[in-house]
Amino acid sequence: MSSVDAAERRYRAPSSELAREVLIHGPILRSVLAQRLGLSLATLTRLARPLLDGGLLVEVTEQLEGAMGRPAKPLDVRADARQFLGVKLTGDTAVAVTTDLRAAEGSRATRPLPSHELHDVVAVIVDLARELANEQEFSAIGISVGGQVSDNRVVDRAPFLGWRGVPLADAVEAQLKVPVMVENDVVALAAAEHWFGLGRGFSNFAVLTVGAGVGYGLVMHDQVVSTSQAGLGLGGHFPLDPTGPLCFLGHRGCSTALLTIPSIRAQVEVALGRPVSYAEVLELAQNDNPVALAVLRAAGTALGRLIAAVANLAMVEHVVLAGEGLGFLEIARAEMDAAILADRDPEAAEVDVLLEASGFISWAQGAAAVAIQRTMDTLTSREP
Amino acid sequence: MSSVDAAERRYRAPSSELAREVLIHGPILRSVLAQRLGLSLATLTRLARPLLDGGLLVEVTEQLEGAMGRPAKPLDVRADARQFLGVKLTGDTAVAVTTDLRAAEGSRATRPLPSHELHDVVAVIVDLARELANEQEFSAIGISVGGQVSDNRVVDRAPFLGWRGVPLADAVEAQLKVPVMVENDVVALAAAEHWFGLGRGFSNFAVLTVGAGVGYGLVMHDQVVSTSQAGLGLGGHFPLDPTGPLCFLGHRGCSTALLTIPSIRAQVEVALGRPVSYAEVLELAQNDNPVALAVLRAAGTALGRLIAAVANLAMVEHVVLAGEGLGFLEIARAEMDAAILADRDPEAAEVDVLLEASGFISWAQGAAAVAIQRTMDTLTSREP
DNA sequence: TTGCTTTACTTGCAATATAGAAATATATGC
DNA sequence: GCATATATTTCTATATTGCAAGTAAAGCAA
Numbered sequence: 001m002s003s004v005d006a007a008e009r010r011y012r013a014p015s016s017e018l019a020r021e022v023l024i025h026g027p028i029l030r031s032v033l034a035q036r037l038g039l040s041l042a043t044l045t046r047l048a049r050p051l052l053d054g055g056l057l058v059e060v061t062e063q064l065e066g067a068m069g070r071p072a073k074p075l076d077v078r079a080d081a082r083q084f085l086g087v088k089l090t091g092d093t094a095v096a097v098t099t100d101l102r103a104a105e106g107s108r109a110t111r112p113l114p115s116h117e118l119h120d121v122v123a124v125i126v127d128l129a130r131e132l133a134n135e136q137e138f139s140a141i142g143i144s145v146g147g148q149v150s151d152n153r154v155v156d157r158a159p160f161l162g163w164r165g166v167p168l169a170d171a172v173e174a175q176l177k178v179p180v181m182v183e184n185d186v187v188a189l190a191a192a193e194h195w196f197g198l199g200r201g202f203s204n205f206a207v208l209t210v211g212a213g214v215g216y217g218l219v220m221h222d223q224v225v226s227t228s229q230a231g232l233g234l235g236g237h238f239p240l241d242p243t244g245p246l247c248f249l250g251h252r253g254c255s256t257a258l259l260t261i262p263s264i265r266a267q268v269e270v271a272l273g274r275p276v277s278y279a280e281v282l283e284l285a286q287n288d289n290p291v292a293l294a295v296l297r298a299a300g301t302a303l304g305r306l307i308a309a310v311a312n313l314a315m316v317e318h319v320v321l322a323g324e325g326l327g328f329l330e331i332a333r334a335e336m337d338a339a340i341l342a343d344r345d346p347e348a349a350e351v352d353v354l355l356e357a358s359g360f361i362s363w364a365q366g367a368a369a370v371a372i373q374r375t376m377d378t379l380t381s382r383e384p
Numbered sequence: 385m386s387s388v389d390a391a392e393r394r395y396r397a398p399s400s401e402l403a404r405e406v407l408i409h410g411p412i413l414r415s416v417l418a419q420r421l422g423l424s425l426a427t428l429t430r431l432a433r434p435l436l437d438g439g440l441l442v443e444v445t446e447q448l449e450g451a452m453g454r455p456a457k458p459l460d461v462r463a464d465a466r467q468f469l470g471v472k473l474t475g476d477t478a479v480a481v482t483t484d485l486r487a488a489e490g491s492r493a494t495r496p497l498p499s500h501e502l503h504d505v506v507a508v509i510v511d512l513a514r515e516l517a518n519e520q521e522f523s524a525i526g527i528s529v530g531g532q533v534s535d536n537r538v539v540d541r542a543p544f545l546g547w548r549g550v551p552l553a554d555a556v557e558a559q560l561k562v563p564v565m566v567e568n569d570v571v572a573l574a575a576a577e578h579w580f581g582l583g584r585g586f587s588n589f590a591v592l593t594v595g596a597g598v599g600y601g602l603v604m605h606d607q608v609v610s611t612s613q614a615g616l617g618l619g620g621h622f623p624l625d626p627t628g629p630l631c632f633l634g635h636r637g638c639s640t641a642l643l644t645i646p647s648i649r650a651q652v653e654v655a656l657g658r659p660v661s662y663a664e665v666l667e668l669a670q671n672d673n674p675v676a677l678a679v680l681r682a683a684g685t686a687l688g689r690l691i692a693a694v695a696n697l698a699m700v701e702h703v704v705l706a707g708e709g710l711g712f713l714e715i716a717r718a719e720m721d722a723a724i725l726a727d728r729d730p731e732a733a734e735v736d737v738l739l740e741a742s743g744f745i746s747w748a749q750g751a752a753a754v755a756i757q758r759t760m761d762t763l764t765s766r767e768p
Numbered sequence: 769t770t771g772c773t774t775t776a777c778t779t780g781c782a783a784t785a786t787a788g789a790a791a792t793a794t795a796t797g798c
Numbered sequence: 799g800c801a802t803a804t805a806t807t808t809c810t811a812t813a814t815t816g817c818a819a820g821t822a823a824a825g826c827a828a
Contacts, residue, residue: 228733349612
């Protein structure tokens with residue numbers, strides 16, 4: 001554990017810290033920066049110059065009306081100074097996006113995975129990188145997978161790919177001469193939300209994703225929690241309703257059984273005796289179909305209980321919801337809110353539930369964010 | 385939130401970091417220290433000298449047999465170089481202990497609180513400080529209370545004392561010319577476990593206390609989580625058993641209803657129709673009394689489920705159990721272990737449950753630890 | 769227009785902190 | 799004793815930093 005301790009204490013050059021602060025906190029005055037970094041204005045001027053010369057930072061020249069004195073020239077990053085590639089791997093597909101320094105999406109492409117063999121997957125990633133490459137090179141590539149990753153390089157365990165101990169980063173770097181970082185998908189998403197998404201400005205918050213599964217990530221003390229625990233999907237089978245349906249692992253009323261798209265479909269299909277899509281379930285509920293309503297309301301209550309449990313035990317006030325399986329909130333938002341309230345100390349601050357509307361930050365962008373964050377630690381050199 | 389952010393980024397002088405590292409990691413070689421702090425050996429020598437001269441640090445001279453070369457002289461703190469006072473306030477009592485720099489207990493005293501008036505409580509604390517004072521002055525005084533505390537100075541809310549917004553630190557400092565720090569009791573205990581107790585060496589762990597109530601504290605990234613959330617006792621009414629008894633707030637089967645000493649006694653008393661003490665309950669269970677056994681086994685299961693929930697949602701591998709209400713584990717340890725296993729992903733690391741045997745670190749020592757930690761940030765001057 | 773005021777940023781300079789290399793201390797092994 | 803190994807210290811060149819004084823770019827008032 002003490003080795004982890006030492007590794008955590010990674011030295012960061014002052015100019016890297018400056019660049020990172022500007023990246024996260026947008027156009028920002030030198031005076032504010034100096035205070036945040038605990039440095040003098042003089043030092044700030046000196047640190048900023050090479051970054052301005054190198055083109056990574058620019059001075060914003062938008063005057064505030066009616067201000068006395070010399071107008072401020074806040075610093076900002078030139079978001080298009082670098083380009084990144086984010087790749088999300090699932091069991092059968094790879095989705096790639098290009099992003100700028102702020103993780104804003106450029107272009108996008110998707111490819112099926114011909115197999116789970118490492119060389120096949122690498123070939124698909126290389127292909128995607130070549131297709132999306134333009135005149136600007138990628139500064140780094142982030143890849144996210146569902147499962148455990150160590151050291152940002154090796155996939156220790158990825159159930160959907162059937163992988164154990166696969167050196168993915170090395171394999172991709174061998175083909176593309178660009179730094180590659182691998183991360184667990186939820187950890188990556190949490191990192192993206194922290195720097196660029198709904199978690200901006202919060203030191204502590206949780207991320208819950210609902211889709212094919214339930215994902216759970218945590219940011220504490222302005223750092224993403226990325227222990228080996230983080231990749232396991234520990235929020236995935238959290239017990240929520242002792243009378244609920246069973247999940248595929250045999251847990252009764254766990255978060256997977258109550259919340260995921262397959263489980264919701266399955267429950268409705270069993271009751272109606274015919275196959276239905278998730279969209280159909282939502283539509284049925286809109287039209288007051290009692291089965292769909294009951295299932296979705298139970299999901300709302302379950303999500304509320306999960307959010308309350310997270311807020312209580314992880315001691316966060318903010319919870320970001322993301323994923324493609326949140327459509328049921330249009331029907332069952334009230335149930336969710338009620339369940340949160342019921343499991344929450346009345347003295348405690350109300351839980352701030354933030355809805356990542358229609359995937360504003362997508363899984364692939366999350367992967368890119370990891371690459372951006374790691375790159376920022378060393379990103380103080382000249383223009384590429 | 386950004387102001388919290390800035391406050392968190394407290395500057396720490398290198399010599400303070402050095403002193404802290406030595407305090408926590410015991411006798412430690414300069415070379416190891418240099419690596420941990422990211423400094424050169426030369427800098428380390430220069431940093432350590434004033435601390436050695438000042439008497440805060442000493443060189444240990446215990447040779448390792450059979451080692452080649454010049455023998456190492458590891459650095460250690462002179463634990464008795466400073467003395468601290470820790471005070472734990474409950475609704476009716478103040479418990480005070482003196483400790484050295486390593487939070488080891490010196491002497492101890494207890495006083496009833498004549499009232500909840502601030503001046504009465506302050507008078508009791510001053511009294512305790514005077515009684516326990518010896519030739520050595522206190523470097524700082526830590527006070528812990530059940531409730532929310534802000535800024536280590538003001539008790540925002542303490543239900544057992546009926547306090548809201550009470551400036552306790554100022555009031556005590558006005559009488560004793562010594563720095564005073566106030567902290568939530570569970571946060572203080574977590575801090576003590578982190579530096580001096582069973583949490584030593586872990587970057588992430590949770591603390592659960594069972595006694596008159598259930599307390600919950602969290603250490604993440606080597607920092608105690610002490611947001612406003614932390615003082616609320618959010619683990620106190622966590623739902624664990626939908627068929628369990630009610631707590632005084634009307635929660636069915638919450639952690640308070642199943643685990644606390646009063647609840648366990650009440651359950652047995654109702655069934656047996658006579659008053660019993662907690663010790664009697666344990667004895668009854670030892671003698672196979674079915675009521676006591678059922679109640680305690682339910683408690684074991686409940687604690688196991690709570691531990692699993694904490695491990696899953698706070699993403700910790702280690703959980704420290706403390707408090708005077710853990711006696712039931714002698715009877716129901718197996719139930720606890722089984723419940724943890726049941727709610728835990730089989731791929732996840734086994735939860736490491738650490739039992740704070742017989743209050744090795746007490747509540748009052750936790751209060752002292754807060755004083756020690758805060759003091760270490762500035763503790764680089766001469767001998768007192 | 770012309771200065772005066774206000775705020776934002778920059779530069780010169782002295783103080784401080786740091787690392788690297790060489791030196792010194794203190795043991796073991798032969 | 800002397801070579802060897804390891805730990806720590808000293809010496810010195812270099813780098814970083816903050817302070818204080820200076821400069822820049824506006825608005826405002828006569």
